[in-house]
Amino acid sequence: MTKKLLSFILACGLSTAIGLAQSPFTPAWSNLTGQEYPQISPDGQARVRLKAPDARKVQVAGGDGFTKTPIDLTKDAEGYWSGTVSNMTPGFHYYWFIVDGVQVNDPASVAYFGYGHPTSGLYAPTPGEDFYACQNVPHGMVREHWYFSEVTGQWRRAYVYTPAGYDQNTSERYPILYLLHGAGENERGWSLQGRMNFILDNLIAEGKAAPMIVVMDNGYAEARGEKASDNPQASLARRTETLIDVYMKDILPTMESFYRVKPGREHRAIAGLSMGGFQALNIGLTHTDLFAYIGAFSAAIIGGVMDNPSTAFNGVFANPEEFNKKVRLFWFGVGSEETTFVEMANDSRKKLDELGIRTSYYESPNTYHEWHTWSRCLHEFAPLLFK
Amino acid sequence: MTKKLLSFILACGLSTAIGLAQSPFTPAWSNLTGQEYPQISPDGQARVRLKAPDARKVQVAGGDGFTKTPIDLTKDAEGYWSGTVSNMTPGFHYYWFIVDGVQVNDPASVAYFGYGHPTSGLYAPTPGEDFYACQNVPHGMVREHWYFSEVTGQWRRAYVYTPAGYDQNTSERYPILYLLHGAGENERGWSLQGRMNFILDNLIAEGKAAPMIVVMDNGYAEARGEKASDNPQASLARRTETLIDVYMKDILPTMESFYRVKPGREHRAIAGLSMGGFQALNIGLTHTDLFAYIGAFSAAIIGGVMDNPSTAFNGVFANPEEFNKKVRLFWFGVGSEETTFVEMANDSRKKLDELGIRTSYYESPNTYHEWHTWSRCLHEFAPLLFK
Numbered sequence: 001m002t003k004k005l006l007s008f009i010l011a012c013g014l015s016t017a018i019g020l021a022q023s024p025f026t027p028a029w030s031n032l033t034g035q036e037y038p039q040i041s042p043d044g045q046a047r048v049r050l051k052a053p054d055a056r057k058v059q060v061a062g063g064d065g066f067t068k069t070p071i072d073l074t075k076d077a078e079g080y081w082s083g084t085v086s087n088m089t090p091g092f093h094y095y096w097f098i099v100d101g102v103q104v105n106d107p108a109s110v111a112y113f114g115y116g117h118p119t120s121g122l123y124a125p126t127p128g129e130d131f132y133a134c135q136n137v138p139h140g141m142v143r144e145h146w147y148f149s150e151v152t153g154q155w156r157r158a159y160v161y162t163p164a165g166y167d168q169n170t171s172e173r174y175p176i177l178y179l180l181h182g183a184g185e186n187e188r189g190w191s192l193q194g195r196m197n198f199i200l201d202n203l204i205a206e207g208k209a210a211p212m213i214v215v216m217d218n219g220y221a222e223a224r225g226e227k228a229s230d231n232p233q234a235s236l237a238r239r240t241e242t243l244i245d246v247y248m249k250d251i252l253p254t255m256e257s258f259y260r261v262k263p264g265r266e267h268r269a270i271a272g273l274s275m276g277g278f279q280a281l282n283i284g285l286t287h288t289d290l291f292a293y294i295g296a297f298s299a300a301i302i303g304g305v306m307d308n309p310s311t312a313f314n315g316v317f318a319n320p321e322e323f324n325k326k327v328r329l330f331w332f333g334v335g336s337e338e339t340t341f342v343e344m345a346n347d348s349r350k351k352l353d354e355l356g357i358r359t360s361y362y363e364s365p366n367t368y369h370e371w372h373t374w375s376r377c378l379h380e381f382a383p384l385l386f387k
Numbered sequence: 388m389t390k391k392l393l394s395f396i397l398a399c400g401l402s403t404a405i406g407l408a409q410s411p412f413t414p415a416w417s418n419l420t421g422q423e424y425p426q427i428s429p430d431g432q433a434r435v436r437l438k439a440p441d442a443r444k445v446q447v448a449g450g451d452g453f454t455k456t457p458i459d460l461t462k463d464a465e466g467y468w469s470g471t472v473s474n475m476t477p478g479f480h481y482y483w484f485i486v487d488g489v490q491v492n493d494p495a496s497v498a499y500f501g502y503g504h505p506t507s508g509l510y511a512p513t514p515g516e517d518f519y520a521c522q523n524v525p526h527g528m529v530r531e532h533w534y535f536s537e538v539t540g541q542w543r544r545a546y547v548y549t550p551a552g553y554d555q556n557t558s559e560r561y562p563i564l565y566l567l568h569g570a571g572e573n574e575r576g577w578s579l580q581g582r583m584n585f586i587l588d589n590l591i592a593e594g595k596a597a598p599m600i601v602v603m604d605n606g607y608a609e610a611r612g613e614k615a616s617d618n619p620q621a622s623l624a625r626r627t628e629t630l631i632d633v634y635m636k637d638i639l640p641t642m643e644s645f646y647r648v649k650p651g652r653e654h655r656a657i658a659g660l661s662m663g664g665f666q667a668l669n670i671g672l673t674h675t676d677l678f679a680y681i682g683a684f685s686a687a688i689i690g691g692v693m694d695n696p697s698t699a700f701n702g703v704f705a706n707p708e709e710f711n712k713k714v715r716l717f718w719f720g721v722g723s724e725e726t727t728f729v730e731m732a733n734d735s736r737k738k739l740d741e742l743g744i745r746t747s748y749y750e751s752p753n754t755y756h757e758w759h760t761w762s763r764c765l766h767e768f769a770p771l772l773f774k
Binding site: 032033050051052053054055056099100101102103104105107108109110111116117118134136139141142143144145146147148155167170191197220258259 | 419420437438439440441442443486487488489490491492494495496497498503504505521523526528529530531532533534535542554557578584607645646
């Protein structure tokens with residue numbers, strides 16, 4: 001075995017990145033080094049392939065913008081199953097194979113954490129958009145920041161973006177954005193799938209966004225001695241309470257004493273996507289003393305909360321004039337094709353408007369409940385902060 | 388679809404972490420949150436499980452310390468395939484399922500980058516060892532550091548560990564260790580599989596190792612305009628040349644101007660595992676003007692290089708006395724069960740000894756060519772640096 005290993009070590013990496021001349025299909029830029037498949041065409045098709053000579057049935061599936069229903073693949077003489085996905089929407093999509101009924105990731109893809117487990121992903125073409133590309137500009141960093149949470153009694157890991165120059169300009173202080181991920185994902189989602197570091201690097205380099213620190217923490221938390229499984233029904237509300245507690249007692253104090261943060265609520269923002277958007281609304285609207293900027297990406301105020309607007313979120317909407325002065329930005333963003341979320345966001349905004357609460361709105365064209373919606377949201381939202 | 392998504396978002400995370408009272412098998416601590424399987428017993432057995440009602444044959448396989456040959460699993464009435472792996476060696480092991488001939492990762496596991504693609508992994512019990520655990524000590528950080536490589540013409544990503552206190556003690560300078568990963572892995576391997584940050588956090592907190600900066604870069608590099616596929620035969624040597632070039636022209640200048648590094652060769656070390664060990668020997672031994680400490684984990688000097696010791700590595704062994712004075716530590720580490728590597732390391736050391744070159748040696752008990760060997764190597768090696 002070890003001799004086999006040795007030859008593997010010596011041979012490894014001699015991968016063949018086969019160029020496919022004259023084909024509109026080229027390996028996706030997001031493939032692992034040297035992987036031929038998936039291949040992408042400029043008009044948003046993807047050719048996928050998996051070797052499975054002994055399988056009886058292989059399909060490819062993924063999120064809404066990839067394909068709404070699984071697509072059957074066909075097998076060639078060498079045992080490769082392949083097929084073409086048409087009409088992908090722009091940007092990042094999760095995808096996977098289904099081999100004889102079992103979900104299988106593509107060995108040619110990075111494994112992104114989505115749906116509660118590692119999942120393959122690719123980037124479809126985004127004509128005219130390079131806001132999320134790694135460009136020739138000064139780059140910030142993303143740090144894995146471990147800290148002990150008194151609320152949960154456990155060590156937790158945050159990902160923290162510090163902008164270019166943070167390490168050199170040691171007397172400069174920065175505003176801070178808390179950026180929350182969605183359900184089934186984790187604290188690495190925003191930097192890996194969402195490419196938030198490149199989005200901010202580019203915006204900051206163009207002078208369109210203020211250099212800022214961004215904290216991305218895990219959206220799940222259980223208080224010491226509690227288990228979600230003890231009471232699943234009560235768990236969601238309880239978990240939200242716990243998460244707010246973690247933000248107030250652990251995350252904000254830890255991050256704002258460690259990093260050189262500008263003091264004061266006008267230098268502090270919170271935003272999130274989907275589950276993280278609901279959480280950002282909960283945390284932000286109950287703590288407008290702390291946050292001057294609130295963003296909900298693919299999220300809204302739901303569940304009858306607005307039936308009693310004067311008591312909602314500890315009465316934050318009771319005095320609209322004061323709210324509008326205090327909360328400098330109350331921002332909703334959605335993808336045009338995620339119709340339920342579009343409706344929810346519009347319903348929230350309508351009710352808020354009736355109260356005299358000012359909101360802002362952005363709709364990402366031709367995207368679903370998926371990362372390109374949220375990358376675009378960040379790209380639209382970040383320039384509005386800390387002005 | 389979006390309504391389904393919404394209920395997923397609201398329900399997500401209400402996972403059931405079922406406790407198994409009276410069983411010596413408990414969910415592995417390395418499982419994703421709430422996942423029951425794999426389960427581990429204190430004596431190094433693992434129970435694995437995968438739902439695949441329509442599959443005809445399911446096996447579990449992995450590296451040498453996990454199982455030498457694939458193990459057939461058996462199916463229950465609900466379509467779960469399960470089985471037990473016996474006699475695992477301590478520490479981290481890659482593993483995977485084989486479903487009707489296709490390699491399938493465990494959805495209950497983090498996907499670690501190994502064998503050139505995402506691969507499941509678990510930690511077997513390590514009785515009496517907690518050197519790699521996240522302990523209640525001050526923690527350093529691991530940063531994703533993007534930089535432009537003039538040699539390759541591309542942006543590259545390094546992972547950089549800065550020790551606890553680095554951000555606060557802004558006038559302090561630190562020694563630096565360049566730590567290289569193995570074949571089929573990447574720049575994240577040392578911090579994720581290898582838990583190098585916790586190992587160093589613990590050693591530094593105990594006063595056993597000097598606070599140091601550790602740079603972990605990618606071990607693959609192709610010069611501008613070159614492709615490994617152009618000439619696979621010549622590629623290994625050429626790639627090693629290119630990688631040395633990347634270290635000299637890109638990595639060292641970038642890292643040592645960005646981070647507060649102590650100047651001088653006596654504050655600079657290089658080490659690596661397997662392929663990275665061969666690379667560290669190549670880089671270190673051809674640049675003893677830069678490195679005072681050299682470590683080879685599961686690696687050795689091979690391929691007839693020692694047939695002409697006076698010219699090997701630009702003649703670095705020609706004057707043993709000078710070498711021994713200059714290179715303060717020339718360290719080899721292996722796992723006791725990876726016999727080919729044990730032989731290679733001992734052969735190298737014998738030849739070096741005959742020349743009068745001083746080396747050090749460590750053998751990790753009961754481990755193969757795998758991460759626990761290398762985590763232990765780092766744990767032994769780091770305290771010897773920068774004394």
